Amino acid sequence: MPPETILQKENNFSEWYSEILKRAEILDIRYPVKGVYVWYPYGYKLRKLIYEILQSLLDKEHEEVLFPLLIPREELMKEKEHIKGFEEEVFWVTKGGSTELEIPLALRPTSETAIYPVFKVWIRSHRDLPLRVYQIVNTFRYETKHTRPLIRAREITSFKEAHTAHASRADAEDQIKRAVALYKNFFDQLAIPYVITRRPDWDKFPGAVYSLAFDTIMPDGRTMQIGTIHLLGESFSRTFDIKYEDKDGSSKFVNQTCYGISERCVASVIAIHGDDHGLVLPHEVAPIQVVIVPIVFSSGEGGNNEVKQVEEACFTVQEALKEAGIRTFMDNSEERPGAKYYRWEMKGVPLRIEIGPRDLRNNRCEFVRRNDLKRMHVPLSEVVPEVKRTLKEIHEGIFEKAKETLRTNIHKSEGIGADISAEEMEELRRRAGRGIVSLFLCEREGCGNELEEQLGVSVLGEAYEREEGEKNEGKCLFCSRKAKNVYVARAY
Amino acid sequence: MPPETILQKENNFSEWYSEILKRAEILDIRYPVKGVYVWYPYGYKLRKLIYEILQSLLDKEHEEVLFPLLIPREELMKEKEHIKGFEEEVFWVTKGGSTELEIPLALRPTSETAIYPVFKVWIRSHRDLPLRVYQIVNTFRYETKHTRPLIRAREITSFKEAHTAHASRADAEDQIKRAVALYKNFFDQLAIPYVITRRPDWDKFPGAVYSLAFDTIMPDGRTMQIGTIHLLGESFSRTFDIKYEDKDGSSKFVNQTCYGISERCVASVIAIHGDDHGLVLPHEVAPIQVVIVPIVFSSGEGGNNEVKQVEEACFTVQEALKEAGIRTFMDNSEERPGAKYYRWEMKGVPLRIEIGPRDLRNNRCEFVRRNDLKRMHVPLSEVVPEVKRTLKEIHEGIFEKAKETLRTNIHKSEGIGADISAEEMEELRRRAGRGIVSLFLCEREGCGNELEEQLGVSVLGEAYEREEGEKNEGKCLFCSRKAKNVYVARAY
Numbered sequence: 001m002p003p004e005t006i007l008q009k010e011n012n013f014s015e016w017y018s019e020i021l022k023r024a025e026i027l028d029i030r031y032p033v034k035g036v037y038v039w040y041p042y043g044y045k046l047r048k049l050i051y052e053i054l055q056s057l058l059d060k061e062h063e064e065v066l067f068p069l070l071i072p073r074e075e076l077m078k079e080k081e082h083i084k085g086f087e088e089e090v091f092w093v094t095k096g097g098s099t100e101l102e103i104p105l106a107l108r109p110t111s112e113t114a115i116y117p118v119f120k121v122w123i124r125s126h127r128d129l130p131l132r133v134y135q136i137v138n139t140f141r142y143e144t145k146h147t148r149p150l151i152r153a154r155e156i157t158s159f160k161e162a163h164t165a166h167a168s169r170a171d172a173e174d175q176i177k178r179a180v181a182l183y184k185n186f187f188d189q190l191a192i193p194y195v196i197t198r199r200p201d202w203d204k205f206p207g208a209v210y211s212l213a214f215d216t217i218m219p220d221g222r223t224m225q226i227g228t229i230h231l232l233g234e235s236f237s238r239t240f241d242i243k244y245e246d247k248d249g250s251s252k253f254v255n256q257t258c259y260g261i262s263e264r265c266v267a268s269v270i271a272i273h274g275d276d277h278g279l280v281l282p283h284e285v286a287p288i289q290v291v292i293v294p295i296v297f298s299s300g301e302g303g304n305n306e307v308k309q310v311e312e313a314c315f316t317v318q319e320a321l322k323e324a325g326i327r328t329f330m331d332n333s334e335e336r337p338g339a340k341y342y343r344w345e346m347k348g349v350p351l352r353i354e355i356g357p358r359d360l361r362n363n364r365c366e367f368v369r370r371n372d373l374k375r376m377h378v379p380l381s382e383v384v385p386e387v388k389r390t391l392k393e394i395h396e397g398i399f400e401k402a403k404e405t406l407r408t409n410i411h412k413s414e415g416i417g418a419d420i421s422a423e424e425m426e427e428l429r430r431r432a433g434r435g436i437v438s439l440f441l442c443e444r445e446g447c448g449n450e451l452e453e454q455l456g457v458s459v460l461g462e463a464y465e466r467e468e469g470e471k472n473e474g475k476c477l478f479c480s481r482k483a484k485n486v487y488v489a490r491a492y
Numbered sequence: 493m494p495p496e497t498i499l500q501k502e503n504n505f506s507e508w509y510s511e512i513l514k515r516a517e518i519l520d521i522r523y524p525v526k527g528v529y530v531w532y533p534y535g536y537k538l539r540k541l542i543y544e545i546l547q548s549l550l551d552k553e554h555e556e557v558l559f560p561l562l563i564p565r566e567e568l569m570k571e572k573e574h575i576k577g578f579e580e581e582v583f584w585v586t587k588g589g590s591t592e593l594e595i596p597l598a599l600r601p602t603s604e605t606a607i608y609p610v611f612k613v614w615i616r617s618h619r620d621l622p623l624r625v626y627q628i629v630n631t632f633r634y635e636t637k638h639t640r641p642l643i644r645a646r647e648i649t650s651f652k653e654a655h656t657a658h659a660s661r662a663d664a665e666d667q668i669k670r671a672v673a674l675y676k677n678f679f680d681q682l683a684i685p686y687v688i689t690r691r692p693d694w695d696k697f698p699g700a701v702y703s704l705a706f707d708t709i710m711p712d713g714r715t716m717q718i719g720t721i722h723l724l725g726e727s728f729s730r731t732f733d734i735k736y737e738d739k740d741g742s743s744k745f746v747n748q749t750c751y752g753i754s755e756r757c758v759a760s761v762i763a764i765h766g767d768d769h770g771l772v773l774p775h776e777v778a779p780i781q782v783v784i785v786p787i788v789f790s791s792g793e794g795g796n797n798e799v800k801q802v803e804e805a806c807f808t809v810q811e812a813l814k815e816a817g818i819r820t821f822m823d824n825s826e827e828r829p830g831a832k833y834y835r836w837e838m839k840g841v842p843l844r845i846e847i848g849p850r851d852l853r854n855n856r857c858e859f860v861r862r863n864d865l866k867r868m869h870v871p872l873s874e875v876v877p878e879v880k881r882t883l884k885e886i887h888e889g890i891f892e893k894a895k896e897t898l899r900t901n902i903h904k905s906e907g908i909g910a911d912i913s914a915e916e917m918e919e920l921r922r923r924a925g926r927g928i929v930s931l932f933l934c935e936r937e938g939c940g941n942e943l944e945e946q947l948g949v950s951v952l953g954e955a956y957e958r959e960e961g962e963k964n965e966g967k968c969l970f971c972s973r974k975a976k977n978v979y980v981a982r983a984y
Contacts, residue, residue, distance in 0.1 A: 030613055031606075033562050033597065038610050041555035041625065048556070063533035064540070068647055069630060070525050088589040093599065095584040096634030105525065107585065114523075118530050121522055133533065138561060138630070142588030155560055 007276050013220040017271060018149075024279045024346050026270065027149045035147035035154030042347060045287035047158060047266055051136060053189050053284060054160055054261060057182050062132040062162055067114045069138070070105040075113045079239045082112060085206025089141045091154075107140035112207070112232075112258065115163050116240040123254060125245045126167055130175065131254075134162035139262075150267035151224065151492055160261045165242065165254040172231060172255035176212070179229045179259045180464070183214055186261070187226070191282045191399035192216055192268045193406040194226065195436065197461035197487055202445035205258075209233040212464055215489070217409045218271050221434035223460060223489040226264050232256035272405075273371075273398050279348025280371050280398060283391040290387055291344045292318055292330040295337055295356030306357045313355050317365065317383050324384045326391075345370060350394045351387060371398050409435030410487075416440060417483060418475030432457045433490035440474035440483040447478040451488060460487040499768050505712040509763060510641075516771045516838050518762065519641045527639035527646030534839065537779035539650060539758055543628060545681050545776060546652055546753060549674050554624040554654055559606045561630070562597040567605045571731045574604060577698025581633045583646075599632035604699070604724075604750065607655050608732040615746060617737045618659055622667065623746075626654035642759035643716065643984055652753045657734065657746040664723060664747035668704065671721045671751045672956070675706055678753070679718070683774045683891035684708055684760045685898040686718065687928065689953035689979055694937035697750075701725040707952055707981070709901045710763050713926035715952060715981040718756050724748035764897075765863075765890050771840025772863050772890060775883040782879055783836045784810055784822040787829055787848030798849045805847050809857065809875050816876045818883075837862060842886045843879060863890050901927030902979075908932060909975060910967035924949045925982035932966035932975040939970040943980060952979040 007023075009016045021027045026043035039047060055064070070093065077083050091107040094100065108114055115133075123131060139159040143152055162179070166172045180196065187194055194214040204211035205228065214227035237243070237253040246252050273280040283289045294314045296307045314330050321328040329349075331340050337354075344352060352368040359365050364377045367386070371394050378386045411431050416424060417440030431437050432455040441447055441459060448459050462484055466472065476483035499515075501508045513519045518535030531539060547556070562585065569575050583599040586592065600606055607625075615623060631651040635644055654671070658664045672688065679686055686706040696703040697720065706719035729735070729745040738744050765772040775781045786806045788799045806822050813820040821841075823832050829846075836844060844860040851857050856869045859878070863886050870878045903923050908916060909932030923929050924947040933939055933951060940951050954976055958964065968975035 028610060028613075031560055031610065032564055032567065033560060036560040036562060038560065039558035041557055044556050044558055047558075064536050065533055066531035066536055066539075066649055068523055068525060068528040068530065068649075069632075070528060070647065072524055075524060090589060091585050091597075092587040093583050094586045095596075097580040097582060097636075099634070104587075105583075118520060118523065121520075142591070144589075155562065157558055157560075 007278070009219060009274065009276055013218065013271070016219075016274075016276075020270060020274055020278060020346075021149055024270075024348065026266075029149055033154070035143055035152075037149050037153065039157065042287060043266075046269075046281070046285060047263065049285040049287065050190065050266055050269065051158060051160070054186050054265075055136070057186055058134050058160075058162065061178070062134045062164075064135065065133045066135050066137070067108075067111050067118070069108055071108055071111075071114045073104045073106065075117060076106045078113060079207050079236060081235070082207035086110070089143070091140045091142050108137070109139055109141055110159070110260070111135070111137070111139075111161055112163070112236060116236050116242060116256075119163075119165055119254075120240050120242045123165060123242055123244050126247055129165060129167045129244060129254065130171060131165040132162065132175075133164075134160060136160045148492075150263045150270075153263075156262050158263045158266075161258060162260070163256070163258045165237070165256050167244065167246070167252070167254070169233065169255050172233065172257050175257045176229055176231055179257065180212065183227045183229070183259070183261070186265075187214065187216075188399075189282070189284050190265065190269050191395055191402060192226070192265075192272055193399070193403040195406075195410070195460070195487060196464035198464055199461045200445075200448060200459050200486070201443060202448065203459065203461075205230040207232060207235050209235070213460070215436075215460055215491070216268050216272060217406055217435055217489070218268075218492065221409065221490065222492050223436060224264060224268065224271075224492040226268050227259070227261045229259040230257060232258060272402050274348070277342075277373075278346030281348035281350060282395045282398060283350045284395070286348060286350050287327065288329045288344070288347070288349045289327040289391060290321055290329075290351045290353060291340075291349045292328065292353045292355070293337055293340050293344075294330075294332055295354050295359075306360075309360055310355055310357060313360055313365075313380070314353075317353060317355070317380070320384050321387060324388070326384075326387060350391055353383070353387075369394055369397075371401075411435060411437045413438060417477055418480040420477065429455060432488070436460065436487045436489045438463075438485050438487055439477055441486045441488070442476035442479055442481045442483040444479070444481075447476055450478045455488070457488045457490045460489055460491070462486050499770070501711060501766065501768055505710065505763070508711075508766075508768075512762060512766055512770060512838075513641055516762075516840065518758075521641055525646070527635055527644075529641045529645065531649070534779060535758075538761075538773070538777060539755065541777040541779065542682065542758055542761065543650060543652070546678055546757075547628070549678055550626050550652075550654065553670070554626045554656075556627065557625045558627050558629070559600075559603050559610070561600055563600055563603075563606045565596045565598065567609060568598045570605060571699050571728060573727070574699035578602070581635070583632045583634050600629070601631055601633055602651070602752070603627070603629070603631075603653055604655070604728060608728050608734060608748075611655075611657055611746075612732055612734045615657060615734055615736050618739055621657060621659045621736060621746065622663060623657040624654065624667075625656075626652060628652045642755045642762075645755075648754050650755045653750060654752070655748070655750045657729070657748050659736065659738070659744070659746070661725065661747050664725065664749050667749045668721055668723055671749065672704065675719045675721070675751070675753070678757075679706065679708075680891075681774070681776050682757065682761050683887055683894060684718070684757075684764055685891070685895040687898075687902070687952070687979060688956035690956055691953045692937075692940060692951050692978070693935060694940065695951065695953075697722040699724065699727050701727070704956055705952065707928075707979075707983070708760050708764060709898055709927055709981075710760075710984065713901065713982065714984050715928060716756060716760065716763075716984040718760050719751070719753045721751040722749060724750060764894050766840070769834075769865075770838030773840035773842060774887045774890060775842045776887070778840060778842050779819065780821045780836070780839070780841045781819045781883060782813055782821070782843045782845060783832075783841045784820065784845045784847070785829055785832050785836075786822075786824055787846050787851075798852075801852055802847055802849060805852055805857075805872070806845075809845060809847070809872070812876050813879060816880070818876075818879060842883055845875070845879075861886055861889075863893075903927060903929045905930060909969055910972040912969065921947060924980070928952065928979045928981045930955075930977050930979055931969055933978045933980070934968035934971055934973045934975040936971070936973075939968055942970045947980070949980045949982045952981055952983070954978050 025040040028038040208230040517532040700722040
């Protein structure tokens with residue numbers, strides 16, 4: 001039976017999110033270890049479809065590999081900057097059976113230090129470059145902050161990490177551009193809008209030359225980092241001694257990049273598109289794209305014969321849709337239609353098709369779009385092309401809506417900097433933490449901390465792709481030094 | 493350049509196996525932690541294709557889930573028999589950052605104790621049964637014995653474990669039969685022959701009522717367990733309090749089964765089919781099913797025009813094969829044909845197609861079958877159907893050969909038991925450890941130990957499916973008590 005309460009997404013996002021994970025059967029949080037969760041079958045299907053898109057994009061120019069989970073302490077500690085960024089977050093295996101291990105083994109927080117010693121033996125010559133690999137693995141962070149399923153977990157069950165090595169800095173920079181294009185393509189398919197920024201120097205990936213990040217805005221106004229891309233340059237290749245012999249016979253360090261996406265991509269699909277009725281899934285990743293509900297009443301005129309005809313019509317539609325490659329489910333369970341609507345709306349099925357006796361008499365069925373619950377009659381003979389068209393339309397609809405929400409939550413201003421008026425400062429305080437604000441901030445970490453303290457927001461960074469004519473020189477809000485326009489937000 | 497040495501599989505299996513993993517680029521063993529390895533891209537593709545077959549079989553009546561890696565000590569310790577079987581093999585996480593964890597966390601050696609506390613909350617009513625789930629995960633064993641890639645590793649990167657819950661013992665027993673059928677189907681597709689036995693009581697899965705196992709015989713005469721199926725009955729459901737409400741309102745414990753396959757299935761494909769030239773892959777799992785090699789010589793009569801024509805013909809064949817859904821690669825690198833043959837034979841590509849100028853003049857090409865290196869001419873117009881036919885033929889060929897090898901390595905005798913003659917005992921000693929021997933042994937662990945000590949072999953168990961008319965009652969070889977016919981072998 002559908003619970004009485006209707007979920008309230010607005011002003012209540014955190015509770016809504018937990019409820020949705022449970023009711024739509026995405027993740028079960030009742031596992032007896034903090035910060036780790038169980039994927040339900042339905043959630044796992046959603047995860048799988050999302051990662052299949054990511055993999056099909058990666059497979060075009062990367063090869064899939066698999067490196068070990070366990071990293072010896074010594075390797076993990078090699079890159080000084082890198083380990084500083086992770087040492088307080090690493091889980092350590094110290095015992096095997098009742099034996100104390102001689103060398104403690106880290107559960108990978110990320111795999112640079114597992115992969116690069118092997119790159120050293122894989123790469124010999126310029127002919128081995130570029131080397132582009134990726135893996136999808138479980139990674140671990142000993143999170144001491146508040147944990148949250150898919151967003152801040154101790155076991156990230158599905159971390160996609162790509163690692164590339166190139167002959168030159170220019171080639172590596174070019175790979176960064178390709179990675180940006182790939183991630184854009186991926187999030188477009190999820191109908192997830194984003195901003196891309198270059199993280200401030202003091203917040204880049206430990207060991208990187210610079211880091212780019214994709215962020216989206218969550219319904220509570222906080223931003224969530226959903227993808228990162230790092231230019232590593234020669235920092236790791238020098239530490240791990242990864243060299244190649246160039247055409248002229250000289251020995252050179254490779255230039256590297258790495259880029260990652262975690263299951264936050266699943267969280268974003270749930271959080272951005274969902275509504276008070278549950279999930280709203282773009283058809284690309286919906287485990288069930290169309291649910292068919294026969295509208296039959298076992299008593300009343302017409303009787304059994306009519307029931308049979310309706311069910312047959314539903315079955316015919318189902319077969320035609322399956323034939324067309326559409327993931328279709330016919331719900332002919334004995335529940336009342338209302339209970340069925342509740343369940344499949346909760347699970348985010350993009351399109352529901354209802355067929356009742358009256359529809360049948362008119363050779364039609366009824367479409368109900370999940371995103372706006374709009375109804376329309378469709379002739380039975382047109383079902384397949386109309387489903388295809390409608391699924392696309394729904395994708396466009398939810399993407400447009402999400403983009404519009406993102407746009408209205410980015411508060412651009414050319415003026416916010418050292419010369420800010422008291423009134424503007426007041427406005428800034430009001431806005432801070434509710435979406436993204438752009439302002440002038442210098443590159444010093446101190447001013448970033450000041451921002452954090454005074455406004456409770458952090459720096460995302462400079463926009464990666466600047467709009468034409470945008471003003472990008474000003475004075476730092478705090479120290480009045482020369483500053484660039486950066487995005488700031490309260491971040492997950 | 494191809495190394496000079498030819499691999500010797502016979503009498504030299506162990507070295508051959510290591511060399512093949514390296515030369516065919518399956519696993520890199522140069523990772524600095526004992527017993528864990530790196531999957532090369534080619535090896536990972538092979539692994540992926542093998543597991544895709546397994547998943548497509550499982551997906552028919554199981555749902556995929558994902559449970560956490562970390563198991564709290566208390567949960568792992570709950571099932572007394574179970575933990576006795578694993579406690580000396582468990583890796584323990586004891587620290588997060590610099591903090592000592594309050595509760596040590598085990599890296600799953602297998603997931604019963606992670607999954608069943610959650611089954612307890614998932615299962616409420618008879619309507620929730622049967623519950624059939626599986627996951628493919630990394631599991632860990634602190635192996636103190638000699639480790640070996642894919643066969644005995646500390647990180648099993650791809651453990652497929654299925655877990656089911658049923659309303660009755662009969663339903664659970666029925667699931668055991670389905671699991672047996674599923675595994676048969678799986679290994680048939682890999683062209684891997686097996687024997688199925690019921691393990692002796694003292695060697696069953698810790699906590700099970702009984703265990704069935706699939707074993708195959710490796711080229712060195714030792715058996716390798718490649719799949720196990722366990723009837724758990726109520727032992728875990730009583731420990732973890734997994735009950736359901738039956739139709740009559742009564743509360744009952746569920747009956748359970750579990751069954752697993754590790755990456756030993758990959759090892760078996762490599763070891764059983766491979767030969768002195770490298771891997772021999774059945775087309776179902778071959779990352780490349782057909783390699784096309786243009787036979788061209790840059791100098792000589794005909795010259796560039798002929799080269800161009802040959803390459804065009806190769807390209808046309810490639811496109812036709814790809815169109816037909818066949819994984820095809822055209823090797824038009826600048827290496828000599830011999831070097832290409834070496835590489836693709838090493839990688840186990842089932843079929844090579846060569847096209848040279850003379851072939852072209854005759855509107856034909858040449859097929860070279862990987863399994864027996866037999867050559868045949870095929871008209872260009874017949875390539876696609878002939879490739880399909882030949883790939884099937886190769887599968888049948890390698891399967892028949894493997895079955896024949898298995899058969900000749902099972903030494904059945906109706907006589908070996910208490911009344912064995914001195915001559916027969918001598919023969920038994922000679923045979924022991926080289927394949928499987930059947931003999932009469934009682935069910936006491938002491939006699940199993942005796943067998944181990946005297947002949948260096950262990951008990952696989954009674955055959956699961958007995959041949960008609962086979963004698964199954966005799967006297968134990970060691971204690972003369974009533975005994976059944978069992979298979980014994982030196983096992984991996």
